[in-house]
Amino acid sequence: MKHYIDWRKVKKPLEFENITVEIGFGSGDFLIKMAKENPEEIFFGIEKSWIPVNKLLKKCSSHSINNVFCTKLDAYWAIQLLFKDKAIKKIFMNYPDPWFKKSHAERRLTKMENLYLYAKKLISSGEVKIRTDDYSFVEFTLQEAAFLNCFSINVSNPSIDEPLTKYEKRWLSMGKNIWDIVLKKEKEPITLKISEIKEVTELYPVKVSADIVDVELIANKEFKIEDALYIKCFSVWERGQDYALEVLLSENEFLQSFIVTVKKKNDYFIIDVSKFSEVLKTEGIQKALKFLGKIIGKEKL
Template sequence: MQNYIDYRKTQKPLEFENLVVEIGFGSGDFLIKLAKENRNEIFFGIEKSWIPVNKLLKKCGLKKINNIYCIRLDAYWAFQLLFRDNSVKKIIMNYPDPWFKKSHAERRLTRRENLYVYAKKLINDGEVKIRTDDYSFVEFTLQEASFLNCFSINVSNPTINEPLTKYEKRWLSMGKNIWDIVLKKEKEPITLKINEIKEVSELYPVRISADRVDVELVAYKEFKIEEALYIKCFSIWKKGQDYAVEVLLSENGFLQSFMVTVKKKNDYFIIDVSKFSEVLKTEGIQKALNFLAKIIGKERS
C-alpha cells in the first residue's frame, strides 16, 4: 500500500513538485504507461471507488512501479486538501462522465469551481488535458473555463493511435467524433468563492452534564446545524448506559460517515467520535458533537 495516500492521516499539503495528475484513472493502464515511460516523474491518480484503486495498486506492485501515488476521494477535495498551489504541471481527464442532465451539472469535473481549484494548483503554463466524445460537454467546459479568464484554450479532433481503450474502439466503430481540450494556465484565475473545509488538530469529546440522556431523539433524523452543515443520524446501538450512533455529516458538500459514542462516566456522559472511525478532523465534526450533546442531554419534564 506504499503507493496509496490516506488523506485522513497524511500531513498536508503533500511535498510533491511538478505532479502529473489523472482524475478518474479507471483500470490504471494509462497512468501505468506514463509512469513506466517517465521514471523520474511523479504521477498521481484520483478515484472515488476502491475497485480502480485496488486494481492500480496491484499493478504497481506486480510491475514494481514506485512513482505513482493514488487516493480514493472526490477530485475537488483531493486538489483542495492535498496539493500546494503551483505544484501540478498537468491534469489529465480521459472521457470524464459528462452528466448529461442539467440538474447534474454540479457533478461535472469541469464546472468552474473545480477548474478554479485546478488552476490554483497548476504551475504557470501548466495544462488541463481532457479527452471526450460528448460535444455538449466540450461546450460546457469551454464556457466554464472562459469564465475564469486564466486559460488559453485549444480544441482539436485527435488522431487516435493504438492501443485503443474499449470505449474508443466502440465509439470509433460507431463513427463518433472525439475531442481533445487543452486548457493552459496563463495567469491566476479571477477570485471565486468556493466550498472549503477547515481541519483542526484535534477533536475534543463533549461532556454532557446530566444523569441521563435520550439518544433515541436523534434516531433516523436529519438536522441543519448551520448553513451548509448538516448531520443525519441512523441506527442506534445500546449496551447498558452506553450508546453508539451511526451518522453522516455533510460539511460544505464534503461527506463523512462515522460512529458517535455516548458513554456514561460517573454522573455525566461523554459524546465523542468512535475510536474505530477514521475521519478527517474538521470544525464541522466538532460542531456536530456539540450540537448532538445539546439535543440528547436536554432536560425534559
C-alpha cells in the same frame, strides 16, 4: 511512502512538487504507461471507487512501479486537500462522465468551481488535458473556463492510431468524433468563492453535564446545524448507559460517515467519535458533537 495515500491520515498538503495527476484513472493503464516512460517524475491518480484503486495498486506491484500514488476521494476534495498551490504541472481527464442532463451540471468535473481549483493548484503554464466524445461537454467546459479568464484554450480532434481503451476502439469504429481540450494556465484566475472545509489537529470529546441522556431524541433524525452543515443520525446501539449510533455528516457537501459514542462517566456523559471510525478531523465534526450533546442533554439550542 506507500502507493495508496489515505487522505484522512497524512499530513496535508503533501510535499509533492511538479507532479502529474489523473482524475478518474479507471484501469490505471494510462498512469502506468506515463510512469514507465517518465520514471523520474511523480504521478498521482484520483478515483471514487475501491475497484480501480485496487487494480492500480496491483499493477504498480506487478510492474515494480514506484512513482505512482493514488487515493479514493471525490476529485474536488482530493485536489483541494492534498496539493499545495502551484504543485501540479498537468491534470488529465480521459472521458469524464459528461452528466448529460442540465440538472446534473453540478457534478461535472469541469464546472467553474472545479476549474478554479485546478487553476490554483497548477504551476504557471500548467495544463488541464481532457479527452471526451461528447461535444455538449466540450461546450460546457469552454464556457466555464472562459469565465475564469486564466486559461488559453485549444480544442482539436486527435488522430488515434492505436486506441488507448476498448471504448475508444468501439467509438471510432462507429464513426464517432473525439475531442481533446487543453486548458493552459496563463495567469491566476479571477477570485471565486468556493466550497471549503477546515481541518483541525484534534477532535475533542464533548462533556454532557447530565445524569441521564435521551439518545432517542437524535435517533433516525436529520438536523441542520448551520448553513451547509447537516447531520443525519441512524439507529442507536445501547449497552447499559453507553450508546453508539452511525451518523452521516455533510459539511459544505463533503460527506463523512462515522460512529458517534455516548458513554457514562461518573455524573456526566462523554460524546465522541468512536476510535474505530477513521475521519478527516474537521471543524464541522466538532460542531456536530457539541450540537448532538446539547440535544441529548436536553439543553436549549
